[in-house]
Amino acid sequence: MAREESKFEWQKSMKLLREKAIEIFAEYGYFQTKISDIVKAANVTQPTFYLYFESKxxxxxxxxxxxxxxxxxxxxxxxxxxxxxxxxxxxxxxxxxxxxxxxxxxxxxxxxxxxxxxxxxxxxxxxxxxxxxxxxxxxxxxxxxxxxxxxxxxxxxxxxxxxxxxxxxxxxxxxxxxxxxxxxxxxxxxxxxxx
Amino acid sequence: MAREESKFEWQKSMKLLREKAIEIFAEYGYFQTKISDIVKAANVTQPTFYLYFESKxxxxxxxxxxxxxxxxxxxxxxxxxxxxxxxxxxxxxxxxxxxxxxxxxxxxxxxxxxxxxxxxxxxxxxxxxxxxxxxxxxxxxxxxxxxxxxxxxxxxxxxxxxxxxxxxxxxxxxxxxxxxxxxxxxxxxxxxxxx
Amino acid sequence: MAREESKFEWQKSMKLLREKAIEIFAEYGYFQTKISDIVKAANVTQPTFYLYFESKxxxxxxxxxxxxxxxxxxxxxxxxxxxxxxxxxxxxxxxxxxxxxxxxxxxxxxxxxxxxxxxxxxxxxxxxxxxxxxxxxxxxxxxxxxxxxxxxxxxxxxxxxxxxxxxxxxxxxxxxxxxxxxxxxxxxxxxxxxx
Amino acid sequence: MAREESKFEWQKSMKLLREKAIEIFAEYGYFQTKISDIVKAANVTQPTFYLYFESKxxxxxxxxxxxxxxxxxxxxxxxxxxxxxxxxxxxxxxxxxxxxxxxxxxxxxxxxxxxxxxxxxxxxxxxxxxxxxxxxxxxxxxxxxxxxxxxxxxxxxxxxxxxxxxxxxxxxxxxxxxxxxxxxxxxxxxxxxxx
DNA sequence: CATGAATGAGCATTCATTCAT
DNA sequence: GATGAATGAATGCTCATTCAT
Incomplete structure (x- = not known):
């Protein structure tokens, strides 16, 4: 059980980042959205962003x-x-x-x-x-x-x-x-x- | 004569800059328009821009x-x-x-x-x-x-x-x-x- | 048997990593060789690298x-x-x-x-x-x-x-x-x- | 005279940057030479580098x-x-x-x-x-x-x-x-x- | 033995803006 | 009125390295 849970663990940060990105893109638009804003909202560091997404x-x-x-x-x-x-x-x-x-x-x-x-x-x-x-x-x-x-x-x-x-x-x-x-x-x- | 000429010359750059700015803003939008693009289109230098406009x-x-x-x-x-x-x-x-x-x-x-x-x-x-x-x-x-x-x-x-x-x-x-x-x-x- | 096998298995990853490292260093040089390249070539993950080698x-x-x-x-x-x-x-x-x-x-x-x-x-x-x-x-x-x-x-x-x-x-x-x-x-x- | 001097003024920083770059490239090689090193040696800031050179x-x-x-x-x-x-x-x-x-x-x-x-x-x-x-x-x-x-x-x-x-x-x-x-x-x- | 997940520290590059002339 | 030269402040992105499991 715990094993299965951890198997999908990787989606946690990824999903969170995507969600926060949508929120912030929605509020500020593409150009005014900094990656630093997204990762701050998701409580992770910048490299983590690039772990899941190729680029902004x-x-x-x-x-x-x-x-x-x-x-x-x-x-x-x-x-x-x-x-x-x-x-x-x-x-x-x-x-x-x-x-x-x-x-x-x-x-x-x-x-x-x-x-x-x-x-x-x-x-x-x-x-x-x-x-x-x-x-x-x-x-x-x-x-x-x-x-x-x-x-x-x-x-x-x-x-x-x-x-x-x-x-x-x-x-x-x-x-x-x-x-x-x-x-x-x-x-x-x-x-x-x-x- | 020279005076009258400069009377018409005056703000020539200003008008040109505004015109070019409108063109480029229209094509690329605010964030993708660089001041360097505007001044290039108007054939003046960057400080000239700030002579007429406070900021982008x-x-x-x-x-x-x-x-x-x-x-x-x-x-x-x-x-x-x-x-x-x-x-x-x-x-x-x-x-x-x-x-x-x-x-x-x-x-x-x-x-x-x-x-x-x-x-x-x-x-x-x-x-x-x-x-x-x-x-x-x-x-x-x-x-x-x-x-x-x-x-x-x-x-x-x-x-x-x-x-x-x-x-x-x-x-x-x-x-x-x-x-x-x-x-x-x-x-x-x-x-x-x-x- | 299993023991003997692991006796030979042991350092299998290490040897492989060193071999691949040599290949890639030879081709790209020190600075253009990324650890991620080496481990990819050896089919292991990054932490495995640090299991055997202190650093690049x-x-x-x-x-x-x-x-x-x-x-x-x-x-x-x-x-x-x-x-x-x-x-x-x-x-x-x-x-x-x-x-x-x-x-x-x-x-x-x-x-x-x-x-x-x-x-x-x-x-x-x-x-x-x-x-x-x-x-x-x-x-x-x-x-x-x-x-x-x-x-x-x-x-x-x-x-x-x-x-x-x-x-x-x-x-x-x-x-x-x-x-x-x-x-x-x-x-x-x-x-x-x-x- | 002063005018002619200033006409070539632009070469000053450019030449200095190139000279320092050669020195540092010679000493440290391409990869270990940071643009920050070059500009520091030439006593200018990073953007100045890009004023004269497209990239490292x-x-x-x-x-x-x-x-x-x-x-x-x-x-x-x-x-x-x-x-x-x-x-x-x-x-x-x-x-x-x-x-x-x-x-x-x-x-x-x-x-x-x-x-x-x-x-x-x-x-x-x-x-x-x-x-x-x-x-x-x-x-x-x-x-x-x-x-x-x-x-x-x-x-x-x-x-x-x-x-x-x-x-x-x-x-x-x-x-x-x-x-x-x-x-x-x-x-x-x-x-x-x-x- | 091995890995999924994460990060600290750094680096090249950009751009609006300013100052001395 | 105009410019040559310069810069402060970001910003996206990378990479070696580590920790919990």
Whole structure:
């Protein structure tokens, strides 16, 4: 028993460092986060950091990749779950619900993954996925590409901003937020009713 | 003559430095912009920089304040111009039109002012101003504050994102973009018709 | 049985570590050899290294001392073997033959021992020993010390360089090399004939 | 006048740093030379070092290249000067004379350039140049390549070693040293007579 | 005999900023 | 108005070495 425990001991510092790194990256951003800050928060010394992570940069990218992988999985699951649904409105609603739920459970990771400046790949994922959901909607079949593009990008902008200023600030809970966004973007269709 | 010349020469370096700073800040962001890059681009030496600006930080804030002042003025003018109008839809439309026009004329300044991470004051201005426009709308008088907050923040998110991915990327011109955003956010009302 | 096995197992890691250390020191030199490299090559962990060796430095010096001891023995044996010979030429020839033979059988150890920069003690040994052989030669009895010194040092330089660029590079075999060096340094006397 | 002086002022720290670097590299070798040592010796701070040199590594290579360039020039000049001479003996003598003279005037640079471990390019230069001088000698026209190779490499070894243990240690002056080496390597021909 | 985990001490390099001219 | 020269203060990263198990 004790043996098995010690076998996973190595994860202790590593996990702790990663957690603290996420917290501090979330609060201060990449450039203002010093490795000395991270190790101080984790109560280890600098060389220990390099025992587990190649560099500050690599850790940062690992974290972001993590977030993106999760994000992608969530969207894909939502889409396949609501596969039977005919309109994109309901699919988007399911996606938003799950996504915001994930975001609120991982606020710091979300901050890092969604608002990192240099590599806006989370946005790219959102862009792709949402586009493939919405473009089948009858509402856009006669419109040109630009209108669809604007709709999607607008939606992503809303998601990003509201995640920060409503969800993670704990002003609005995820369910309500998803509902209201759907109400805005699918106003012409009949309103969503809260369960 | 020599005197008059120097009258115009004066601050030549200062203007050039500020211009180059805006360009480079826009491309690389605050932390990845080195003063040595700015002065190199302006063909002066480092001490010259400190002749005109107190520090990197202060220059950055000056630039952002500049942008914010302009932004505020534009919104205020738009509001007073469309004062007679009864519904917020038209007012927002006018604001967006003018704002996007300004943005597309000052792409680099906009990038710096709108997407600087640390001090989201541009967003605050937008938030305040748009709120005061929209809250009079009949659509929100029966709703609670949260719904209004979400509407405003969603709109700001859309504006920010579309500024980057549609306007400054030159995929959509300002007029069209303003129109489409209004169509999304005021879908229940009758559609905007292009002039 | 298990006991006997461990009797042979004992120092298995030690020998392996020393061997790998010699290889890596030979290839990369003292400063560019990391203990982590050595233990990796020996498939053990870092603390195991310190189980057998006090430090990197001490191991290095042990290796060099090893080489020097062997070198000294080889020269001494050669000298006593050719004790009867009247001229230094033959003695030198025997020394070179044996020495080069030893070098070519231990190329990595030779590289470390002969070309370590900081402590040129191998050279000192060569210097001493060769001097005591040559100084009895009639050729030098009337000359001043300087000429003898130059002769010895020149010979050592030749040995060192040719060890690297002819012997260990496998361009020339030890016997031929010894012969040619003698031909150069004892040209006035009648030429050595290959056996 | 003062103006012209200040125009070359920038060379002051740079030259001083390079000089001190050569001294310290010569004494301690590349790996044991810290930039902090160099700047301390030159009485400047670390950033000043980077004002003039890209890195420790680049400076080191610059120094070595410097030495090699000079070495090459000296040999080439010696060769063309003694062009009329029929035998390689005299040419080698001239080369050695000039070379040792240069070495004794630049002892530290020579130590760095001639005994740097990683990049034995100085040796390569010597090898090439000396080979082209000697291979025309009647003495080698009937011999195989190996004998020539051994002769050259032996000579280089002698030069390197004696430079350190006779010339730079100030035991022998350059003229005498050149003469004695020639006496060793061209013993069959009639002896060189000191001027 | 061996190792997982950790660290003290150091090192090259960078960058905003300043002073004398 | 402008610059040549210099620096204080960090910061990321490395490596030999050790301790508890």
């Amino acid at each position: 940069d690599v850790l940062y990218k690992e974290i972001i990749t993590d977030f993106q992988t999760n994000l992608e999985k969530i969207i894909d699951e939502s889409v396949s779950e609501s596969n039977a649904l005919q309109n994109s409105k309901e699919t988007i609603h399911v996606i938003l619900n799950r996504m915001f739920n994930y975001f609120s459970l991982n606020p710091d990771l979300t901050k890092v993954g969604l608002f990192e400046s240099d590599v806006p790949t989370a946005s790219k994922i959102l862009s792709q996925k949402l586009k493939s959901v919405v473009e089948k909607d009858s509402r856009f079949i006669d419109e040109d590409d630009i209108v669809l593009h604007i709709f999607i990008e607008s939606l992503i902008g809303s998601i990003e901003r509201l995640t920060l200023s409503a969800l993670l600030s704990e002003k609005v809970e995820s369910k309500k937020l998803a509902e209201e966004i759907v109400n805005i973007y699918f106003a012409k269709e009949k309103s969503v009713v809260t369960a | 930080d202060v220059l950055y804030k000056e630039i952002i304040t500049d942008f914010q002042t302009n932004l505020e003025k534009i919104i205020d003018e738009s509001v007073s111009e469309s004062n007679a109008l009864q519904n917020s839809k038209e007012t927002i439309h006018v604001i967006l039109n003018r704002m996007f026009n300004y943005f597309s004329l000052n792409p680099d300044l906009t990038k710096v002012g709108l997407f600087e991470s640390d001090v989201p004051t541009a967003s605050k201005i937008l938030s305040q101003k748009l709120k005061s426009v929209v809250e009079k709308d009949s659509r929100f008088i029966d709703e609670d504050d949260i719904v209004l907050h979400i509407f405003i923040e969603s709109l700001i998110g859309s504006i920010e994102r579309l500024t980057l991915s549609a306007l400054l990327s030159e995929k959509v011109e300002s007029k069209k973009l303003a129109e489409e955003i209004v169509n999304i956010y005021f879908a229940k009302e009758k559609s905007v018709v292009t002039a | 430095d001490v191991l290095y010096k042990e290796i060099i001392t090893d080489f020097q001891t062997n070198l000294e023995k080889i020269i001494d044996e050669s000298v006593s073997e050719s004790n009867a010979l009247q001229n230094s030429k033959e003695t030198i020839h025997v020394i070179l033959n044996r020495m080069f033979n030893y070098f070519s059988l231990n190329p990595d150890l030779t590289k470390v021992g002969l070309f370590e920069s900081d402590v040129p003690t191998a050279s000192k040994i060569l210097s001493q020993k060769l001097k005591s052989v040559v100084e009895k030669d009639s050729r030098f009895i009337d000359e001043d010390d300087i000429v003898l010194h130059i002769f010895i040092e020149s010979l050592i330089g030749s040995i060192e360089r040719l060890t690297l660029s002819a012997l260990l590079s496998e361009k020339v075999e030890s016997k031929k090399l010894a012969e040619e060096i003698v031909n150069i340094y004892f040209a006035k006397e009648k030429s050595v004939v290959t056996a | 590594d680049v400076l080191y290579k610059e120094i070595i290249t410097d030495f090699q360039t000079n070495l090459e020039k000296i040999i080439d000049e010696s060769v063309s000067e003694s062009n009329a001479l029929q035998n390689s003996k005299e040419t080698i003598h001239v080369i050695l004379n000039r070379m040792f003279n240069y070495f004794s005037l630049n002892p530290d640079l020579t130590k760095v350039g001639l005994f740097e471990s990683d990049v034995p390019t100085a040796s390569k230069i010597l090898s090439q140049k000396l080979k082209s001088v000697v291979e025309k000698d009647s003495r080698f026209i009937d011999e195989d390549d190996i004998v020539l190779h051994i002769f050259i490499e032996s000579l280089i070894g002698s030069i390197e070693r004696l430079t350190l243990s006779a010339l730079l240690s100030e035991k022998v002056e350059s003229k005498k040293l050149a003469e004695e080496i020639v006496n060793i390597y061209f013993a069959k021909e009639k002896s060189v007579v000191t001027a």
